[in-house]
Amino acid sequence: MQAYKGRAGSSPRAQSGTNPAFFGCHMEDHTKHVQPVPLPAMQQNLNYMYPQIFWVDGCADASTSFTPAPPVAPFPPPVPDRRKKPRNNRERRGAGFLVFSLLILLALAGVGLCMFQIFHLEKELAELRESTSTEHIPPALEKLIGEKEQLMKKEARKAAHLTGSPAQRDLPLEWEPISGHAYTNGIQYRDRGLVINETGLYFVYSNVLFRGSVCTSQVLTHVVYKRNPSSPGSHVLMEDKGINYCTGQTTWARKSYLGALFKLRKMDSLHVNVSKIALVNFEESKTFFGLFKF
Template sequence: MNNNNRYEYPPVFSVDATGHLPQQQHYHQHHPQMSAAGRMDPALVPCWTFPPARYHSKRRGCGGMTSAAGTLLIMVLLMVFAALGLGAYQIMKIQTELAQLKQELHIQTESRAPERLVGNPIKDPDQTKHSQAAHLMGQTQNIESNPLQWESHHGRAFTDGVVYRGGGLQVNETGLYFIYSRVDFLSKSCHFRDSVSHTVYVKRIDGSLMTLMGDRREGYCRVGSTEVWRDGSNLGSVHLLKKADWVFVNVSKPALMSKSPYNNYFGLFKLT
């Protein structure tokens, strides 16, 4: 068998770096080199290279930053400017409120100025002044209970800044006081000429006595009647008391007073 077959190879095209065909060469040349066995070695296959890979760099914006980084930077700047704007608004709001508060305080100060001009001192609300007041309730009296004795601790009775002792109230400050007293008389029999009196008086530090108020009742019952009669006396007015003054209540017939503690009472409180 004859092995002198000739092999034809397909044409090979070479291209440059831009991908164009500068020339077309047909490699039909056969080399006469023969192998030791008498065969014709095929021609060497030419080597070629593809166009080199082009390096496509990412598009970059100003300063070499990518578009995503630029967008993020813009968002951060917007947030910073928004925070600064909000802070400026809050500061302006606080300044406005402070200005309004100062204006209100100025108006209040001006409104109190006439009080200073006329000599009325402005009272400090933080200073607590001890009050001067007392309310005494009736209790069972003896036949000769003068002055009258009172209940000072139980029920609605109290003393505040005032001393109670021996039926009297002693004030600790000089000033105007409202003094009041009520007595209730109750009995089953009486005489035509009978009368009852109700008196409030003050005892000074030097021992002198002075009547502050008085009431006298005559003809308060019907002679010969078997029904229980009842009558009351009320006294109350403003008086100037001096420090250490004692105030007492006296009635002409203590035995005729009713036993109700709510119908018999005595008290005072300081006005100025």
């Protein structure tokens, strides 16, 4: 804040008779310039914060320019907080690499644990096999196991056994493939015959019981033959003919059995023919037809 001294003639108080010395202005001296008012030593030390105060000679010329106050020193900028440091890209990359490394370590640990468990289980299994192989098996159990193995082998063998069917109308003979003692395993029963589905050696057999109440001395024929779609016609595999099988007018019976080993091809079909259907006894234990593979 600055205080200025005015001229005696121009001041309202000078015109009204007031003593101009009250303001420190001398009427006779019009050449005085602005003089600084002395300040205490403490205020001189704080000049950088507050401007100096000048008294202006009121008698001086109004056109005289005032001496400007020295510039005020600006306040120092605030000190940044060094506790919070910005994270740069390098720190971020380092943190990401650390997390990725930890994940890899966890995965490797899991794989190692699984391998250890598998190795432990394999070791226990080997010990169990060794203990069972060294233990003594009772003779009864060993015999039972052998019979079971043989039965499994028989069941796995391709075979068929057909029994006589009384519902006969024409040739070749019709058979029962399911009921009673009849079965098929790996062999198909189709169109009154057995169809081979794998080339190999087969034992083929057929049994027919002829029986009548009147002896006519006619020839009885029992034939097993095969067919194949690749070759025309039929081929006789086995044949039996019976003559002089009865005497007089009494009831009679004659059995005809055929059996042999043949090499059969895939898609071969085997059938049975007789000379007179009316003389055949179709009980399942007396008339049957079948085969099995070696």
